[in-house]
Amino acid sequence: FGRCITMLELADRTGHASGEERLEIESERADALANAGRGPEAAAVFLSLAALDPTGAHGHERRAAEQLLFSGHLTEGLDVLGRVLGRVGLGLPTSRLASVARVVWAQALGPGRRVMRGDLGTGPPNPALFARVDACRTATLGLTMTDPLASAVMQTRHLAGALEARDPERLARALGIHMVHTAGGWYDPERTQRIGERVDELLRGDPAPQ
Numbered sequence: 001f002g003r004c005i006t007m008l009e010l011a012d013r014t015g016h017a018s019g020e021e022r023l024e025i026e027s028e029r030a031d032a033l034a035n036a037g038r039g040p041e042a043a044a045v046f047l048s049l050a051a052l053d054p055t056g057a058h059g060h061e062r063r064a065a066e067q068l069l070f071s072g073h074l075t076e077g078l079d080v081l082g083r084v085l086g087r088v089g090l091g092l093p094t095s096r097l098a099s100v101a102r103v104v105w106a107q108a109l110g111p112g113r114r115v116m117r118g119d120l121g122t123g124p125p126n127p128a129l130f131a132r133v134d135a136c137r138t139a140t141l142g143l144t145m146t147d148p149l150a151s152a153v154m155q156t157r158h159l160a161g162a163l164e165a166r167d168p169e170r171l172a173r174a175l176g177i178h179m180v181h182t183a184g185g186w187y188d189p190e191r192t193q194r195i196g197e198r199v200d201e202l203l204r205g206d207p208a209p210q
Contacts, residue, residue, distance in 0.1 A: 058087050129161060
């Protein structure tokens with residue numbers, strides 16, 4: 001990845017790239033920095049992409065939040081995450097009691113149980129709902145190590161949104177995280193195995209799973 005980053009930086013410094021070409025170069029550089037484990041640098045490039053590409057600003061800022069939170073830059077990461085969640089009408093939980101109640105309800109009666117019933121087939125594309133699901137996934141994963149309760153709450157929203165969106169890849173990701181939760185804090189080996197089978201079922205139906 002280091003060589004790739006160097007070549008992309010050289011390509012950017014030539015100054016000959018058109019607007020669209022520069023956007024592509026910077027996108028690839030941000031991905032390369034993220035894959036190289038250089039989170040703060042990747043986040044800076046993702047944030048610059050948000051200014052270069054206003055139509056994709058939500059996705060770029062979401063990726064920036066991920067890189068900052070994953071690399072331990074919590075203050076900056078939470079600031080960016082707050083903007084990302086705000087764009088889709090969400091926020092982080094503020095009440096510990098309400099958070100515990102929501103997680104228990106979700107596991108016992110809500111989306112945590114719904115995954116075992118009914119058809120998990122595809123639905124029509126819904127970009128606004130997709131953005132909401134992706135933002136919840138970023139919050140779930142980004143807060144896992146530093147605020148497990150908030151992460152669990154955001155996962156309930158993530159899974160509920162993925163079930164509503166009926167997009168196979170997003171649903172498979174949400175179920176994969178849910179499977180980890182049932183294998184850990186909500187230890188239930190049989191349920192975990194059934195969820196894994198649902199994930200396999202979704203991925204088998206996708207010709208190019210991400």
